Amino acid sequence: MAPFYQLTATSLHGQPVSMADFAGKLVLVVNTASRCGFTPQYAGLEALYKKYAAQGLVVLGFPCNQFGSQEPGGVDEITQTCHINYGVSFPIFEKVEVNGAATHPVFRYLKEQLPGVLGGRIKWNFTKFLIGRDGKPLKRFAPFTTPEKLEPVIVAALTV
Template sequence: MTPFHQLTATSLSGQLISMADYAGKLVLVVNTASHCGFTPQYTGLEALYKKYAAQGLMVLGFPCNQFGKQEPGDADAISQTCHINYGVSFPMFEKIEVNGAAAHPVFSYLKSELPGVLGGRIKWNFTKFLIGRDGNPIKRFAPFTTPEKMESIIMAELKI
């Protein structure tokens, strides 16, 4: 089992989820925020998820309040933004930190494997990581990279 598949995270509803549940899937991990200029990317992420879920794509959202305090709400507020405002149906997890000593293990691992231009730090909300079906990280995408710009890479990885 890969290091990614050995990790766990708590869902927005409080359930402990093993990343091993996503073995065999192409996984897109995103740190999200409800009050960010990039928040409309939820629409594109949901579109990718709906379009390619049957072929094996899984999108996982991890709310984070470390950048400009753009995710100040509790689980209910986050859920309302995601589900009601953007129609998000992909799994959302509890609010976490992505940088610093309290960084969630999923992000600590992904940053160590794909450090990016800031030497292992997340720059802002909506940084995205694509993890292969085998659990190995493939590519890191900057916050300004829209879901639509990632579609060709996702299609290639899904062999569509």
């Protein structure tokens, strides 16, 4: 079993979720924030999810407050932003840290596999990681890479 599938995270509403639940799917992991200039990317992420879910794409959102305190709220505020403001239907997890000593294991693993230009650190909200159907990390995308720009890469990975 791929190391990614051995990881777990806690859903926004406190339920443990095994990444093994997504085995065989193309997974897009994103660190998110409700008060960020990139927050409108939620709409594009949701559009990708709706368009390609039947073909095996799943988007996983992980709120993070480490960049400019742009995710200060709790479950209710995150729910308001994701579900009500942007219509997000893909899984959202509890708030995590993506850098430093308390880095969530999902992000620790992804940064080790796809270090990026900052020596493994995540630069800002809405950094994206694409994980293949086999659980192997494929590609890392910068925050300014919009969901729409990811579509060709997603389509190619879905058809492999």
